Amino acid sequence: MVKSERLLSTSTPSMKLSLNETHLMNCIDGMQLMDEESVDLVVTSPPYDDLRTYNDSSKWDHEVFKSVADNLTRVLKTGGVIMWNVNDSTVKGSETGSSFRQCLYFMDQCGLKLHDTMIYEKTGTAFASGPKSVRYTQIFEYCFILSKGKPKTINLIQDKKNAWAGYTSFGNAKTRKKDGTMNDPGKKSKVIREYGVRTNIWKIKNSGGFGQSSKASYKHPATMPEELARGHVLTWSDVNDTILDPFMGAGTTAQVCLEENRNFIGFEIDETYHQMCMERVLPWTDNVFTRLS
């Protein structure tokens, strides 16, 4: 694992909580210790309905969600973004629609803008549909991109291979004269670049280790693939920005922030998961403490 060469910032978005640390506490209490407008980006995957019990350490329903959403909105800087990665459970044959209800609460009650509805498409699923199933194989999750005003940072990732890379595009002037030569393409002709901007559907490997490079995280029941977190960190933040994950779990967001030279602050309510997260970031935090001593 590559250690970050950066000396991590220990200045904090609050006098009461240290930065580049996941705090073992309820995120609602934690966010109340943070200053208003102190976070550039939130990258998080909250509990989805009651799909997992998470050692029964926490409670999750729409009332708890509302409190989380209100606090996230308060600590988010103007121009900051929330990446809210969610999915719904199916109850008595129908999807709950909690994801949409949450998204609309952020928009209607918190005043955030829905910048984009993105899809995380999985490469593998535990429950493939068969001929007798009543719906198609569930293979995606939502990533709602919510912003406080206009997003202040947008670095679109350009890694979609262009089918016509290397060929010349003549723009609109692609007609020929009678003798076969091209009409003057003028300044509009250009060689097509090798890569273009990706679409808003991201197909990400979640099988073979759940998209994790860290073995420490395997025991967590619902991790976010590192590449999903990394794509959003790179798109919606700059180096040295501060990123919050209120539901840190086994520390995926923390690891990605350390690798990409961003500061992070996190909360995790369950002691076992918090311990996983602490072990996972040791290679980097070790480095910081060595440098500080």
Ligand SMILES: C[S@@+](CC[C@H](N)C(=O)[O-])C[C@H]1O[C@@H](n2cnc3c(N)ncnc32)[C@H](O)[C@@H]1O
């Ligand atoms: C979907 S998991 C997040 C996984 C994480 N993205 C990762 O990759 O490891 C949700 C996590 O939120 C934690 N949690 C639930 N309610 C919480 C709360 N009120 N405050 C802090 N953590 C909470 C759970 O214990 C669980 O680890």
